[in-house]
Amino acid sequence: MPLRLILVVPFVLQIFVAVGLTGYLSIRNGQKSINNVVSQLRSETSNRINQQILFYLEKPYIINQTIATGISTGQIDIKDIKALEHFSWRLVNQNTVDFLQTGTPQGKSVLVERLEEGFIVARTGDTDLPNRQSYRLNNEGKRATLLETKKFDPRTRPWYKAALKAGEPSWSKIFVSASGLSKATISLSQPIYSETGSLLGVQNSNFRLSRIHDFLKSVKVGLTGQTFIVDRSGHLIASSVIEQPYKIRAQELEQIPAAAIENPVIRATAKAVLERFSDFVSIDQSQQLDVVLDGKRQFVQVSPIQDGHGVDWFSVVVVPESDFMAEIDANTRTTMLLCLGALAVATVLGIYTAQLITQPLRRLSQSAEAVADGALDQNVALSHVQELNVLARSFNEMTQQLRGSFAKLEQTNEQLEQRVEERTVDLKEALQELQHTQTQMIQAEKMSSLGQLVAGVAHEINNPVNFIHGNVTHISEYTRDLLALVQLYQREWSNPTPAIQDKIDEIDLEFLNEDALKLLTSMEVGTDRIREIVQSLRNFSRLDEAQVKEVDIHEGIESTLLILQHRLKAKVNCPPTSVIRAYGDLPLVECHPGQLNQVFMNILTNAIDALEESNLDLTYQAIETHPNQITIRTAVIDAGWVEITIADNGPGIPEEIRQHIFDPFFTTKPIGKGTGMGMSISYQIIIEKHGGKLNCCSTVGKGTEFMIQIPIKLRDTADG
Missing domain, CATH: 3.30.565.10 (Histidine kinase-like ATPase, C-terminal domain)
Incomplete structure (x- = not known):
């Protein structure tokens, strides 16, 4: 490696590493601070959304409780339809609630509703009248204009039946408002009982989900953040960017899963939650996670919303990382430019410094190469740098000493060559003798090991084989005698008992007579063959005989x-x-x-x-x-x-x-x-x-x- 690089590179690397490390730590600290800020922001936003929605949902419950208590205690006469209509108008007129409805077991009903146009209407039905009349109320709550007349029986309505079935305050599923506004609505209904337990009626309040949309739209989360509400099944309830997150067909409302919504942020967030938790049902507390959308990270918080009366939703806050990273990215670019500038300055200074040092050293290096090639008459010019000047003088003195030393080395070399030739002859003779001895040792060890192995195997096999071979002859004789005895029995006793005949058939006595002797003959041949192999092994090893024979x-x-x-x-x-x-x-x-x-x-x-x-x-x-x-x-x-x-x-x-x-x-x-x-x-x-x-x-x-x-x-x- 050139000396110039050795001088320049470490100096440049020092500055680059120091500045780069400073910039890296600055970016990391900024990122950490952003993460903390975003975490606090999405937590505070989720808490605010949850509190506001619970506040919205609490109003219908309080109003229903107030009316139900008044009716059950006799403070409000449910049979006086006009009085009940005026009382409901006062509550709606105070902006306490937008929709109140009361139905009785006799089929009477009172409904007071604030329309989006701003005026209040009353829809009243009585069993004495076959239809329910809708009136526009004036500023004093009195009937001003008859709007329409329609048949209506509250006892057939879902909210009435659901209240009787639940026996307590409960929210309905999302449905389309019957007022013709095609708005998503949920209703809270509860039964009203007298002190003796008899049913007096059912109180119902509607809540339009558009109010949640308006509230979410007003909540600012960063620059481009979004918020939305989903239920336990993952269907979208409300969104800060989608005014109508559902489909309405023939006055029937169809909810859309958040994972299938057209909005890419909501869709990607819902899919990420489902991938991590499988479904929304398993989430029982606030969760924070990160979602990557088009290569950009989104900070997400999912928090449950429960009011104890059937509402079981989740608020989801999505904050893009890019909303907070713009300034950090600008600082990063500035840091990189400073690093590049510092690197350029350090490189220029390093090259200039290296030039002052390397020029005298280059001259010294060239002279050293010439000396290595045999040119000992070298003389290096002195330098203006004190240390290099000393080095040049030392080099010149060294060349003078080398010229004298080489002359002595030539004489010594001639003497050494003569000694090496003499020693080489001795080494060749020793090597030949060593190879000869080594070959003899290997052969002796190999023959000894092989002979012991073969003789041992032959000896171990020989004893049991001789035993088997010696006894096979006796077994053969015994078998022939036994078979002859059996044949004699067959001739002398031609009518065996059924048990003996069954056994003869079972063992196939005729085949056994023929095959037994064949098997014994095969065994004799086999043992003879094994004895021949053992004898061959012993002949091959020759360890049981004299060395020369x-x-x-x-x-x-x-x-x-x-x-x-x-x-x-x-x-x-x-x-x-x-x-x-x-x-x-x-x-x-x-x-x-x-x-x-x-x-x-x-x-x-x-x-x-x-x-x-x-x-x-x-x-x-x-x-x-x-x-x-x-x-x-x-x-x-x-x-x-x-x-x-x-x-x-x-x-x-x-x-x-x-x-x-x-x-x-x-x-x-x-x-x-x-x-x-x-x-x-x-x-x-x-x-x-x-x-x-x-x-x-x-x-x-x-x-x-x-x-x-x-x-x-x-x-x-x-x-x-």
Whole structure:
């Protein structure tokens, strides 16, 4: 890295990190303050909305209670329709309530309502009159103008029936006002009973939801915030931006779910509440959450509204984060501009400072490179900076010393080269001796472990197999005797009892007579086969015999082939490998049997590996056309030597590889499949242990042949 960057970058980074961290903390603190302010704002707004709506809903309840108490105590005569009409007019005229209605069990009714035009009408019905007359009332509450006459019976109306069914004050569902204004309305009705418990009538007050809309519209939440009311089922009741959040068809009101409303803020907020709480029913206290709409965060608070008489709503306050982030974003931009300005100034100053320092150092660096290339006659000009001036003087003195030191080094180097050559010769001899010793140790350990394993397994198998084989003969005799006895019984007693005949049929005695002897014969054959395998393992290991012994070479070869039989058998994608034996008439050979068997094992294993590798890209039919073969020949080549030849028809070994196959640790197999010691150890066993010869001939594409020659009588020098 250039020194200029080392000087400039840390200085610039310091300023950038300091200013950036300051700006970041400022933004975080501003964000935290905004979150606190918004949290307080939506909580206070929710409380204000809840209090006002409960205040609205409390008025009809108080008025109904006042009228019901007056009627039940006799202060108001419910039979005096005109007096009741005037009393209701006074309450409506005082703006206490907009709608009052009273019905009696006899079918009489009084309704006083303030219309949106501002005047008050009275709709009065009497059983003596078949119809209900609607009058416009004057400023004194007297009837002025007859507006219409319609048939009406309060006892058939839903509010009347609902009050009798509930037996207490209760709110109705939202419905369309019957006054023709097509306004969403809810009514609070309660039954009126006398002191003796008899029904005197039903008092009803209507409340128009448009008043809630007007109130929500007047509540300012930030710059663009919204408020709305939903019920427990998630239907929209009122909104600060939607004057009519429902559909009216043929004087029937259809509520719209807030999650399906066209307003994107209300729709997204309702969906977010449903995703978090599943439904509005599970919300029992105020909840605050954040909603992302078009990539912008909205702060939301949901608060329950309950008056104890059937109203179970939720007020929802939505405050956009953007209403409060404008000033913070402006401060952020200012902070970023200051950071960029500070970074630019720091960069310019850093470059200027680095220039003053790096120019003398560059001259010194160039001179140092020249010295490294061998030009020792360098002289650096002095600098105006004190420290660099000292460095230049030191460099000049160093070059003078180097010229003298190099002259001495040349003399020392000549002496060192001569010593290295002498030491290299010694190391080569030691390395060869070490490799030879290591190979012998590995071979000894391997043969010892393998022999112990094979002998142990053979011994453990031999005892139980001999026991089974010895007893199978007796079992066979006993079985024949028992079957002969059963047959004698059948001949002498030709009419067995039904129980005996059932048992004969159940066990299928005729089949049992035939199959039992076959099974025993199979068991004898099996135990004989296991004993042969055990004997082969013992012959292969030769650990129970003397180290040097006269043995039958063919017996060792057959033992090795028996052990490798599982690799010679046919497989799913490959036919069997045939072994062609061309044995000569060999005498007993004096040798190390276990080690010689190891040589047979290594050569045969490599031959099988070569054949399997050549079969990878061939089909079953192609292999069957040119089958895999291993040919083993033995012969006496003169009076004192025997020759064993093992050949395969595999892919062969290239000449550049064949020259190294007897080298220690040389292998062409993948990592984990070969150690490179097998053929090296085999070479040592034949050459050093037996004083014989081991050669390899191979032709690429035709196969490989190994020739082993050992003396019939082991020489004394071979044991050494």
